[in-house]
Amino acid sequence: MSQLSVKHLLGIKYLQPADIELIFETADHFKEVINRTIKKVPSLRDVTIANLFFENSTRTKLSFELAQKRLSADVINFSVGQSSVKKGETLIDTVNNILSMKVDMVVMRHPNPGASVFLANNVNSCIINAGDGTHEHPTQALLDTYSIRERLGDVAGKKVVIVGDILHSRVALSNIFALQKLGAEVKVCGPKSLLPKHIEAVGVGIETDLRKALNWCDVANMLRVQNERMDASYFPSTREYSQQFGIDMPLLDSLDKQIVIMHPGPINRGVEITSDVADSDHAIILDQVENGVAIRMAVMYLLASKIQ
Numbered sequence: 156m157s158q159l160s161v162k163h164l165l166g167i168k169y170l171q172p173a174d175i176e177l178i179f180e181t182a183d184h185f186k187e188v189i190n191r192t193i194k195k196v197p198s199l200r201d202v203t204i205a206n207l208f209f210e211n212s213t214r215t216k217l218s219f220e221l222a223q224k225r226l227s228a229d230v231i232n233f234s235v236g237q238s239s240v241k242k243g244e245t246l247i248d249t250v251n252n253i254l255s256m257k258v259d260m261v262v263m264r265h266p267n268p269g270a271s272v273f274l275a276n277n278v279n280s281c282i283i284n285a286g287d288g289t290h291e292h293p294t295q296a297l298l299d300t301y302s303i304r305e306r307l308g309d310v311a312g313k314k315v316v317i318v319g320d321i322l323h324s325r326v327a328l329s330n331i332f333a334l335q336k337l338g339a340e341v342k343v344c345g346p347k348s349l350l351p352k353h354i355e356a357v358g359v360g361i362e363t364d365l366r367k368a369l370n371w372c373d374v375a376n377m378l379r380v381q382n383e384r385m386d387a388s389y390f391p392s393t394r395e396y397s398q399q400f401g402i403d404m405p406l407l408d409s410l411d412k413q414i415v416i417m418h419p420g421p422i423n424r425g426v427e428i429t430s431d432v433a434d435s436d437h438a439i440i441l442d443q444v445e446n447g448v449a450i451r452m453a454v455m456y457l458l459a460s461k462i463q
């Protein structure tokens with residue numbers, strides 16, 4: 156397979172396993188490129204990409220922009236705070252105005268689930284979902300699974316537990332789809348109030364005892380508690396949450412085996428994981444960030460080849 160089966164990256168659920176493998180192989184090449192002295196290649200020269208961020212971001216926004224610059228694309232950035240969206244302009248009008256400036260590709264983060272699918276159905280451009288509400292965050296799942304492959308050699312056959320706020324997490328859903336498509340076994344672990352009601356319907360196991368989950372897994376992906384998406388209190392206190400669902404070094408040291416610790420960021424240090432765990436050799440958090448640039452270069456490079 157030398158081409159993706161899709162014209163947009165809207166969610167992992169729309170990808171074939173072979174698409175993910177192609178993205179990984181392409182990212183292997185770009186990872187070598189970004190570790191050279193001269194980190195830039197002309198692959199997307201004359202391609203113009205708009206980054207539309209309707210919601211805050213550090214990692215994803217900077218990673219996409221750096222990936223675009225490494226590929227020699229022309230880049231424009233849009234932040235909702237300084238835009239005419241504040242004057243009542245619709246999403247479709249906003250994007251069509253940007254596209255009329257001869258933009259070839261749109262990367263969008265939006266607080267509403269389904270916003271990227273809506274955009275892809277209503278404008279004539281290549282759309283990349285950089286996170287849509289509680290729905291999907293496909294490039295995060297790609298960089299997460301790529302980082303597991305890098306650390307453990309393969310994703311197939313590995314056991315991964317996703318811990319914490321599954322209910323409000325787009326990272327969880329995209330990771331579940333990506334891990335399953337690549338042949339991993341997935342469990343979720345967290346307070347019952349933060350597990351979606353019918354989560355087992357997507358083929359994951361449920362474990363509410365963190366120690367059992369950690370003794371089962373090869374990899375623990377520790378999700379951030381997303382206070383900004385909570386309209387009520389989902390657990391008694393942050394202290395009790397971290398006591399039951401946080402990882403510290405004594406807990407890691409007491410396990411039957413060594414496991415890999417991941418976190419998509421931003422970390423609430425001392426809540427999901429303590430600082431010594433975050434900064435230890437168990438954690439691949441900064442590898443995830445580094446791999447994000449190579450993965451996003453691969454995604455944009457492969458999608459650009461499908462633009463008419």
Ligand code: CP
Nearest residue numbers: 212213214215419420
């Ligand atoms: N992981 C992630 O999406 O981080 P940002 O919100 O900073 O982009």
